[in-house]
Amino acid sequence: MNFRPPYRHLRRLVNQFKKLPGIGEKGAWRMSVYIATASPKLARELAKALISVTERMRICSLCYNLAEGDLCWICADDSRDRSKICVVQSVIDILHVEQIGVYKGLYHVLGGVISPWEGVTPEHLNISALMKRIEKGVEEVILGLSSTAEGEATSQYLYKILKEKVKVTKLAKGLPIGIEVEFLDDISLSEAFKRREEM
Numbered sequence: 001m002n003f004r005p006p007y008r009h010l011r012r013l014v015n016q017f018k019k020l021p022g023i024g025e026k027g028a029w030r031m032s033v034y035i036a037t038a039s040p041k042l043a044r045e046l047a048k049a050l051i052s053v054t055e056r057m058r059i060c061s062l063c064y065n066l067a068e069g070d071l072c073w074i075c076a077d078d079s080r081d082r083s084k085i086c087v088v089q090s091v092i093d094i095l096h097v098e099q100i101g102v103y104k105g106l107y108h109v110l111g112g113v114i115s116p117w118e119g120v121t122p123e124h125l126n127i128s129a130l131m132k133r134i135e136k137g138v139e140e141v142i143l144g145l146s147s148t149a150e151g152e153a154t155s156q157y158l159y160k161i162l163k164e165k166v167k168v169t170k171l172a173k174g175l176p177i178g179i180e181v182e183f184l185d186d187i188s189l190s191e192a193f194k195r196r197e198e199m
């Protein structure tokens with residue numbers, strides 16, 4: 001949107017929304033105008049929710065998922081299969097896999113993938129914590145990273161450092177090339193888990 005109305009307060013809100021992932025200029029204006037014309041109650045509830053989520057949520061000390069206490073709801077659940085760890089890029093990927101209900105092991109959130117172009121090296125990712133975890137009775141590490149070039153390179157890197165210590169599998173081939181796990185449809189993701197292959 002090239003035209004910028006002279007409303008300082010509205011523009012301030014637009015600029016905040018634009019910082020969020022997946023929100024462009026148009027979406028930021030749409031949400032801001034909606035809030036500006038809605039009842040003040042909506043804005044109050046929204047502000048409260050924003051503050052409570054940043055103050056109350058923390059990172060799981062074991063797997064780097066979001067948690068309300070020291071451990072996330074998955075690590076704290078005794079019925080989960082502790083012999084398997086599925087390595088994913090982000091918390092969003094956990095939510096997606098949990099939604100299809102095909103996997104009952106634990107997770108490990110890497111926090112991204114190795115990307116020399118963006119200055120992301122293995123040291124920036126939660127890899128050393130993963131290496132410590134596999135020493136405690138883990139039998140299989142499932143690499144659930146995206147099939148993008150960076151995702152593939154990261155899977156190869158992890159395979160090299162893990163293969164002597166634990167069985168390493170990868171989500172089944174046949175996944176559409178170049179797609180982020182986050183954007184896979186439920187059936188493809190479920191199949192990729194069931195037909196995972198040893199590397």
Ligand SMILES: [Zn+2]
Pocket residue numbers: 060061062063064065071072073074075076
């Ligand atoms: Zn956890």
